[in-house]
Each structure stands twice: as C-alpha cells, then as structure tokens.
Amino acid sequence: MIRLDDVAIFVQTVDSGSFSLAARQMHISPGLASSAVQRLEKALGARLFVRSTRTMHLTDTGTRYLPHARAMLAALAAGQHALQREGDAVAGPLRLSAPSDFGRNLLAPWLDAFQKQHPAVSIELRLSDRAVDLFSQPLDAAIRYGAPADSGLVLMPLAPDNRRTLCAAPSYITRHGRPTELDDLTRHNCLRFIWADQVHERWRFFPPSERAGERVVEVRGDRISDDGDVARRWAIDGHGIVYKSRIDVVDDLRAGRLVELVPSAWCEPAPLNLLTAHRPAAASSVQQLRDFLRARCLEHLSRI
Structure with missing residues (x-):
C-alpha cells in the first residue's frame, strides 16, 4: 500500500x-524523510534515488515515476480544494491568454471539460505566442x-x-538522415518560430559531456512562423x-508522427505556468482552473 x-x-x-532540506521544509526529521522514501521504494519494488555520501540523484525509474507522483498530489490537492469550496459558486467571465499550439490542441478541449464542471463560467480565450501585459490587457x-x-x-x-x-x-529522417551530434543541426533544415517577438534560433542543450554545462547551437532553415502550432x-x-x-507533442510522439532525436534530459527546461495579476473578482475561478489544468498537464506528460 502506497502512502x-x-x-x-x-x-x-x-x-x-x-533529505535534510526536505525534512526541514516539512517540519520532520531527516531520518523520517529517509524512511518514508525507503518505504515508498519498497512498495514500488524499485530504487528511486542513487545515494552517496555527498550526492543524491534520481534513478531512471525515479525520473519516470516523478510525474505520476506529482499527478497524485495534484489530484489530492484539487479534491481538498473542491471540498473546501463546496457551495462556493465558480461563476462569471474567465478571460485567458495561451500559446497557440498548447491553446489550440490541448487547452481548448480541457476548457470544455472545465466548463462542464462549472457551467456558470464563461470563457474568453485568446491565442498568441506574443507576451501579453496582464496589467493593461482585460485578461484574468x-x-x-x-x-x-x-x-x-x-x-x-x-x-x-x-x-x-x-x-x-x-519521413524527414529517411530523406536527410538523423543527426548524430548536436553540431549536425547546422547542416539540417530547422523549423524556427517567433516567441516573444524574437526568432527562436539559438537552441540550448545540456548534454552530460558538455564541460560548460550547456551547448548553444545556432540553427538555420527555410521556414519561420509566429505560430508554434504551424512549426x-x-x-x-x-x-x-x-x-x-x-x-x-506528446500525442505526436506516441502516434509516431514525430521521433525524438536526443534524450529529453539534454533539452532545455520549459516549465509551463499560469500567471495572474491577481484580480479579486476572478480569484476563485483562476484557482479552480489552476488545480484543474495542473492535474491535466501532469497526466498528459505521464503518458509517454
């Protein structure tokens, strides 16, 4: 039984x-934190951490389990939040801005499900890969x-x-081959897109062999778009x-429409966040949406 x-x-x-810092933040002893992780490893039948006297890092199994663990905690928090707010009507307009690809292919159908749970909410969705000013724009x-x-x-x-x-x-790999090194990207057709009014053409990677910690490859290609979905x-x-x-691209990778060319651990972090200027009138709806979308995102990423 997993606790x-x-x-x-x-x-x-x-x-x-x-363990020591985690224990301090959770107001428990380091020994209790260590025992809890060991108990979880025993329940799962797998090691989650590689430990030494000076370092500790996730095993491959731990890396694969982490998004599922986050999804469990997010679902628990969402349930508790729903009970705490039982009887509070989540209603009124909810005005959102989102990136084009995420908004069109994932967020839009998720908002359908959100509105089924909260039928008194009305949605205004604006899709743009440009930065928006939440203080000056009529957005929640x-x-x-x-x-x-x-x-x-x-x-x-x-x-x-x-x-x-x-x-x-x-089909591209069949015609042009698969890059075997990051520097090979300079000889391939790279599809670039504009993000925050800048062409995203300096691609950052973090291969374990890189002494400087990261490798930046400046790429070129014959297509640029200001819409990430087009790219x-x-x-x-x-x-x-x-x-x-x-x-x-989770669904594209699962279906074989796209193939990953380097390990995901080499690639640049791209944390997805919900941002708000804290408008009190929409605070309840935004918090409910945050819990809903966090659970959906974590579940979606855990599918691959």
Whole structure:
C-alpha cells in the first residue's frame, strides 16, 4: 500500500535536493524523510534515488515515476480544494491568454471539460505566442512558458518539469538522415518560430559531456512562423527538425508522427505556468482552473 505522505516526501526531496532540506521544509526529521522514501521504494519494488555520501540523484525509474507522483498530489490537492469550496459558486467571465499550439490542441478541449464542471463560467480565450501585459490587457490569467519578466505577477506552476524536445518526422529522417551530434543541426533544415517577438534560433542543450554545462547551437532553415502550432505541423509533414515544448507533442510522439532525436534530459527546461495579476473578482475561478489544468498537464506528460 502506497502512502500519500511518502509520495509527498519523495517529491519534496526531489525539489529540495536532499533529505535534510526536505525534512526541514516539512517540519520532520531527516531520518523520517529517509524512511518514508525507503518505504515508498519498497512498495514500488524499485530504487528511486542513487545515494552517496555527498550526492543524491534520481534513478531512471525515479525520473519516470516523478510525474505520476506529482499527478497524485495534484489530484489530492484539487479534491481538498473542491471540498473546501463546496457551495462556493465558480461563476462569471474567465478571460485567458495561451500559446497557440498548447491553446489550440490541448487547452481548448480541457476548457470544455472545465466548463462542464462549472457551467456558470464563461470563457474568453485568446491565442498568441506574443507576451501579453496582464496589467493593461482585460485578461484574468495567461498561460506561458518560463518565469515572467514582471515580478509583480503571481506565478502558479502547471507543468514545472516540462522540457523542450528535439524531434522530426520519420519521413524527414529517411530523406536527410538523423543527426548524430548536436553540431549536425547546422547542416539540417530547422523549423524556427517567433516567441516573444524574437526568432527562436539559438537552441540550448545540456548534454552530460558538455564541460560548460550547456551547448548553444545556432540553427538555420527555410521556414519561420509566429505560430508554434504551424512549426509543429511543418515538422509532422516532414519539412524539418523542430525544437518544441514536449507537452505540445506528446500525442505526436506516441502516434509516431514525430521521433525524438536526443534524450529529453539534454533539452532545455520549459516549465509551463499560469500567471495572474491577481484580480479579486476572478480569484476563485483562476484557482479552480489552476488545480484543474495542473492535474491535466501532469497526466498528459505521464503518458509517454
């Protein structure tokens, strides 16, 4: 029997980087934190951490289990939140901005399900890969990748462990070959897109062999779009290699429409967040949406 307290300690240990720091944050002893993770490992029949006297890091099994653990805790929090707010009507307009690819292919159908749970909510959805000013625009929240430049915004993580992925269609690989090294990307047709008014053409990677910690490859290609969904569709049609948020291409990878070209651990982090300028009139709806979307994101990423 897996105890949710043990799962929570496991996730906190990952986020903190050590048993002692996790224990301090959770107001328990380091020994209790260590015992909880050992108990979870025994229940799962697998090691989650590789430990030494100075370091501790996730095993491959631990890395695969982490999104499921986060999803369990998110579902628990969502249930508790729903009970706490039982009787509170979530109603009124909810005005959102989201990236084009995520918004069109994932968020839109998820909002259908959200409205079924809260039929008194009306949705206004604006899709754009440009940064929006939540203080000047008539928006209650925005979904964006990475940390906001404006520290006055409230950041609520939806998929904190999301990363980019380097991928291409099997048809492209058949015609042009598969890059065997990151520098090979300079000889391939790379599909670029505009994000926050800048062409995303300096692709960052974190291979374990890189002494500097990261490798930046400046890529070129014959197609650029200001819509991330267009770049993804070009890749599926075999026009080149794309470096996209992994959450956007999970279904394409599962179906074989796209193939990952390097390990996901090498790719640039792309945490997905819900941002708000904290408008009190929409606070309840935004919090409910945050819990709903976080559970959906974690479940979606755990499918591959």
